[in-house]
Amino acid sequence: MLEVSNLSVAYGAHRAVDEVSLMVGPREIVVILGANGSGKTSLLKAIAGIQPATPGAHIALGGRELTRLRADQIVEAGLALVPEGRGIFGELSVEENLLLGAFARRARAGEAANRTRVLALFPRLRERMRQEVRTMSGGEQQMVAIGRALMSAPDILLLDEPSLGLSPLLCGELFTAMTRIADAGIGVLLVEQNARRSLAIADRGYVMANGRVVGEGQAVALRTDPAVQRAYLGVAGGSG
Amino acid sequence: MTPRRLIVSAAAVVAVGLLACVPLVFGGYGLSLAINLMSYTVLATAWALFSGPTRYVSLATVAFFGIGAYTVAVFGEVFAWPVVLVIALAIGVVLALIVGLSTLRLSGVYFVIFTFGLAELVRQLVTWYEVNVTRTLGRYVFIDVTTAQIYWQLLALAVLVFIAGILIRRSRLGLALRVIGDDETVARHVGIDTTRAKVTLFALSAAFITVTGAVMAPRWTYIDPAIAFNATVSFQVLIMALLGGAHRLYGPVLGVVPLALLFEVLTANFPNHFSILVGAAFMLVVYAVPRGVAGLIEEGRGSLRGPRRGLST
Numbered sequence: 282m283l284e285v286s287n288l289s290v291a292y293g294a295h296r297a298v299d300e301v302s303l304m305v306g307p308r309e310i311v312v313i314l315g316a317n318g319s320g321k322t323s324l325l326k327a328i329a330g331i332q333p334a335t336p337g338a339h340i341a342l343g344g345r346e347l348t349r350l351r352a353d354q355i356v357e358a359g360l361a362l363v364p365e366g367r368g369i370f371g372e373l374s375v376e377e378n379l380l381l382g383a384f385a386r387r388a389r390a391g392e393a394a395n396r397t398r399v400l401a402l403f404p405r406l407r408e409r410m411r412q413e414v415r416t417m418s419g420g421e422q423q424m425v426a427i428g429r430a431l432m433s434a435p436d437i438l439l440l441d442e443p444s445l446g447l448s449p450l451l452c453g454e455l456f457t458a459m460t461r462i463a464d465a466g467i468g469v470l471l472v473e474q475n476a477r478r479s480l481a482i483a484d485r486g487y488v489m490a491n492g493r494v495v496g497e498g499q500a501v502a503l504r505t506d507p508a509v510q511r512a513y514l515g516v517a518g519g520s521g
Numbered sequence: 522m523t524p525r526r527l528i529v530s531a532a533a534v535v536a537v538g539l540l541a542c543v544p545l546v547f548g549g550y551g552l553s554l555a556i557n558l559m560s561y562t563v564l565a566t567a568w569a570l571f572s573g574p575t576r577y578v579s580l581a582t583v584a585f586f587g588i589g590a591y592t593v594a595v596f597g598e599v600f601a602w603p604v605v606l607v608i609a610l611a612i613g614v615v616l617a618l619i620v621g622l623s624t625l626r627l628s629g630v631y632f633v634i635f636t637f638g639l640a641e642l643v644r645q646l647v648t649w650y651e652v653n654v655t656r657t658l659g660r661y662v663f664i665d666v667t668t669a670q671i672y673w674q675l676l677a678l679a680v681l682v683f684i685a686g687i688l689i690r691r692s693r694l695g696l697a698l699r700v701i702g703d704d705e706t707v708a709r710h711v712g713i714d715t716t717r718a719k720v721t722l723f724a725l726s727a728a729f730i731t732v733t734g735a736v737m738a739p740r741w742t743y744i745d746p747a748i749a750f751n752a753t754v755s756f757q758v759l760i761m762a763l764l765g766g767a768h769r770l771y772g773p774v775l776g777v778v779p780l781a782l783l784f785e786v787l788t789a790n791f792p793n794h795f796s797i798l799v800g801a802a803f804m805l806v807v808y809a810v811p812r813g814v815a816g817l818i819e820e821g822r823g824s825l826r827g828p829r830r831g832l833s834t
Binding site: 329330331351352353354356357361362364368370372373377380381382383384385388429433 | 693696697699707709714
C-alpha cells in the first residue's frame with residue numbers, strides 16, 4: 282500500500298505539484314489523468330526519489346517512510362519507476378538490462394522466478410535476450426523497461442506514459458500486461474494520456490490540473506463523468 | 522566453453538608461461554625493462570578497472586603506489602615479505618575506502634582535481650611525519666629480493682588483475698559500473714547503490730596499485746617522499762591506459778608497451794625535457810586516438826563485419 286500526502290514539488294517559485302495526496306493498494310491499478318504540464322511526471326519522480334519534494338510531504342510504502350530515502354533505497358523498499366523515455370540502457374542487451382533490474386538486494390532471492398514471470402508476460406523478449414536494446418522497436422523497449430522494473434520485485438510499480446508512441450496493437454498488449462501485473466499482487470500507479478484505455482483497465486483514478494488533484498473516483502464513475510469525458514475522452518460536450 | 526573462448530584461454534596460459542621465462546633468458550637491462558613494462562601493465566590495467574567503466578579519471582595512482590613503496594621502506598626489515606605485502610594491501614584499501622566514501626560523490630573535473638590533490642596531501646603528510654617524528658627524510662630499502670623475483674611477483678599481479686577484470690566484467694557489479702559511466706541518475710533509480718559500487722571498485726583498483734608499489738620498492742634501494750610520490754607516475758599510467766583504451770580489459774596493455782618504451786628512450790636521451798615530451802605525448806594521444814588502440818581495433822573489425830556490429834554475441 283502506497284500512501285502519499287501533502288506532496289509538493291517546486292522548481293524555483295513555480296509549484297509543479299501542489300499538495301497532492303493519493304493512495305495505491307495492492308492489486309490495484311490507479312491512473313492519473315491530466316493535461317501536459319499538470320505535474321504528473323514530477324509527481325511520479327518525487328515519489329521515486331528522483332525529484333526532491335518540498336518539506337512536509339509524506340510518502341509511505343506499507344507503513345515505511347520513504348520521504349528521505351535515496352532513489353536506490355526506494356527501489357530497495359519496493360517501489361519501482363518506469364520513467365517516460367523508459368530509462369533503459371541502450372548499449373546493453375535485454376538480458377543485461379534484466380540482470381541490472383535485479384540489482385536491489387530484495388530482488389536476489391526470487392530472481393529466477395521473477396525472470397520467468399517477466400518472460401511469460403512479454404514472450405517476445407525471450408527471443409531477443411542477446412539483442413542490444415537500442416536496436417529494438419519502441420514497444421519492445423517499453424517491454425524491457427517494464428521487465429527491468431519488475432525484476433526488482435516491487436510492491437508498487439509506477440509507469441510514466443507507457444503507451445507513448447506505441448502502435449494501437451502494442452498498446453493493447455501493454456495494457457493487458459498491466460492488468461496481469463496487478464493480478465500478480467503489485468499495485469500499479471499509471472500516468473497516461475490514453476484516458477480511454479487506461480480507465481478501461483484501472484480500478485480508480487485521479488484527475489490533475491495545474492499541479493493539484495481536482496477530481497478522483499472509481500474508474501467506472503470517471504468514465505461517465507461529463508467533465509472527464511469532455512477533457513480526456515473526446516466526447517463532445519454541450520459547449521464544445 | 523565456446524571454441525573461441527578455449528583458444529583465448531589457451532593462448533593466455535601460453536603467454537603467461539612464456540613471460541615467466543623472461544628472467545631466465547634476459548638479464549640486466551632486458552630484465553629491468555621487462556619489470557618496467559610489467560609494473561605499468563598492472564598499474565594501467567588496475568587504473569582502468571575503476572576509471573574505464575565509470576569514466577571517473579583518477580590521478581591518485583601515485584598516492585597508492587607510494588604508500589605501497591613506503592610500507593616496504595618502513596616494515597620491510599621488520600616482517601616477512603608476504604606479511605609486508607598484506608600490510609601494504611590493507612593500508613591501501615583502508616585509504617581507498619576513506620577517500621572513496623568522501624569523494625566519489627564528486628563527479629567530473631572535481632574528482633580529478635581531488636585525486637591529484639590527494640597524492641600531494643599524502644606526500645606532505647609522510648614528509649611531515651618523517652621530519653617531525655622520525656627525523657630522517659629518506660629511507661634505505663634493503664630487502665632480500667632478487668630482480669627475477671620482483672618480475673615474477675609483478676607477473677602474478679598482472680594475472681590476478683586480469684582475472685579480477687574478467688570476473689567483474691561478467692558480474693552484475695561490472696554492468697552496474699558501465700551504467701554508472703553512462704548515466705548515474707538512471708543507474709540510481711534502477712536500484713543501484715552507485716556509491717557502494719564505485720567505492721568497491723575504487724578500493725579494488727587501489728589494492729592492486731598499492732601492492733605494485735610495494736613490490737617495486739626494493740628496486741630503488743633509497744626512497745624519499747619525492748621519489749615515492751612522484752606525480753609523473755599518475756600521468757604516465759593515465760596516458761598509457763588512454764592510449765590503449767580504458768573501456769576494454771586488454772586495452773591498457775596496448776598503451777603500456779609503446780609508451781613505456783618511449784619513456785625509456787626519452788629518459789635516456791632527453792632527461793631534462795622529459796616532462797615536456799610526456800605532456801606532448803599526452804595531448805597527441807587524447808586528440809589522435811580518443812578511444813585508444815582498442816577503439817581502433819573495434820572500428821577495424823566493425824567495418825570488416827559490416828552492419829552486424831550492433832548484435833553482440
